[in-house]
Amino acid sequence: MKTKAYQLVEWQKPPELREVEVREPGPGEVLLKVGGAGACHSDLTLMGIPPGFMPYTLPFTLGHEAAGWVEALGPGVTGFERGQPVLVYGCWGCGRCKPCRMGSENHCERVPELRYHGGGLGRDGSLAHYVLVPSSRLLVPMGSLDPRDWAPLADAALAPYHALKRALPLLVPGSTAVVIGVGGVGQMAVQLLRAVTAARIIAVDMSLEKLARAKELGADETVRSDEHAVGHIRELTRGLGAEVVMDVVGVDSTLKLAAGVARQSGQIQLLGIGGGVLPFHFFGVPLECQVVAPYWGTLPELMEVLALAQAGRLRMTVEHFSLEQLPEAFQRMRGGTLKGRAVITPHG
Numbered sequence: 001m002k003t004k005a006y007q008l009v010e011w012q013k014p015p016e017l018r019e020v021e022v023r024e025p026g027p028g029e030v031l032l033k034v035g036g037a038g039a040c041h042s043d044l045t046l047m048g049i050p051p052g053f054m055p056y057t058l059p060f061t062l063g064h065e066a067a068g069w070v071e072a073l074g075p076g077v078t079g080f081e082r083g084q085p086v087l088v089y090g091c092w093g094c095g096r097c098k099p100c101r102m103g104s105e106n107h108c109e110r111v112p113e114l115r116y117h118g119g120g121l122g123r124d125g126s127l128a129h130y131v132l133v134p135s136s137r138l139l140v141p142m143g144s145l146d147p148r149d150w151a152p153l154a155d156a157a158l159a160p161y162h163a164l165k166r167a168l169p170l171l172v173p174g175s176t177a178v179v180i181g182v183g184g185v186g187q188m189a190v191q192l193l194r195a196v197t198a199a200r201i202i203a204v205d206m207s208l209e210k211l212a213r214a215k216e217l218g219a220d221e222t223v224r225s226d227e228h229a230v231g232h233i234r235e236l237t238r239g240l241g242a243e244v245v246m247d248v249v250g251v252d253s254t255l256k257l258a259a260g261v262a263r264q265s266g267q268i269q270l271l272g273i274g275g276g277v278l279p280f281h282f283f284g285v286p287l288e289c290q291v292v293a294p295y296w297g298t299l300p301e302l303m304e305v306l307a308l309a310q311a312g313r314l315r316m317t318v319e320h321f322s323l324e325q326l327p328e329a330f331q332r333m334r335g336g337t338l339k340g341r342a343v344i345t346p347h348g
């Protein structure tokens with residue numbers, strides 16, 4: 001069958017909508033009809049990377065955040081039915097190394113040999129009508145949740161949830177968490193912190209609209225990202241700073257802000273791939289503060305965020321676009337005018 005897919009054809013060039021051949025699923029594989037495919041800021045970063053930096057072979061179809069309906073099962077696949085809605089765990093590891101067997105395919109040891117991180121990240125992803133998932137182990141049934149609205153669980157929610165779990169011992173009652181950048185991923189971070197911890201949540205963004213949305217989603221305080229932000233947040237934390245700071249932007253200025261508002265023995269989590277640099281020296285971060293760069297999440301964690309969504313504890317701010325409208329979605333993302341996550345719904 002021939003359909004359309006948005007492919008990265010050349011590094012540092014916009015992706016192209018191309019006609020592609022969808023093949024039948026082979027042994028162990030599952031073909032999905034894409035319900036929703038989230039557009040992530042990482043896609044913009046990926047497109048802008050110079051040739052030779054990533055181990056991927058071009059072209060491949062973009063889209064690493066997906067949910068859809070089972071279309072066809074390859075030989076040997078059981079336990080799924082045609083039409084069943086499923087979330088796609090996006091980190092496609094080897095499935096055999098120890099981290100993979102523990103469900104942490106985000107830490108697969110064989111990425112250098114595989115030369116991909118997942119669909120949309122070196123292999124054909126979900127910004128297409130159909131996506132071929134290499135194994136049914138990467139699918140999580142989503143029950144009554146609609147793939148068109150809940151695809152962002154697979155990345156926008158999973159990544160901050162993974163980060164949050166790393167820092168749980170710090171997020172005790174009385175603690176503070178700062179989320180810098182409350183777009184697609186940051187809005188989920190705020191809600192996950194609200195749902196899982198008793199920490200006070202301070203949302204930071206440049207956009208007043210985004211800050212208002214963060215407040216609706218559970219932030220206790222909102223702070224404009226400007227030259228007064230450090231002072232403002234320190235004031236809100238009795239001069240002590242926050243136990244956990246999630247930088248979901250990752251440019252020089254936000255990293256500086258993060259180091260300026262983190263507390264002694266706290267944790268700065270760099271989720272944003274903005275390319276910024278944080279000078280690391282003895283007085284560069286608060287005493288005994290950890291600096292980590294969490295990457296995506298594990299399969300069990302995906303099941304946990306799904307459980308939160310199914311329990312009605314998360315709200316997803318999505319704007320739907322057709323596959324042909326993908327450039328418009330990226331344009332809105334660049335301009336910072338998306339309300340939350342842009343989700344492509346190739347089948348309407």
Ligand code: NAD
Binds near residue numbers: 155206294295
């Ligand atoms: P987005 O475009 O939806 O949101 C970005 C938000 O940051 C917007 O609300 C914008 O107004 C705000 N912002 C921009 N500059 C700012 C500044 N200087 N101060 C405060 N706020 C600012 O992007 P997204 O899809 O939510 O992705 C956010 C980041 O997370 C990206 O860098 C993306 O690559 C990264 N990401 C990382 C992982 C991971 O596993 N580490 C997973 C997903 C996304």
Ligand code: ZN
Binds near residue numbers: 040042156
């Ligand atoms: Zn992403």
Ligand code: ZN
Binds near residue numbers: 095107108109
């Ligand atoms: Zn592996």
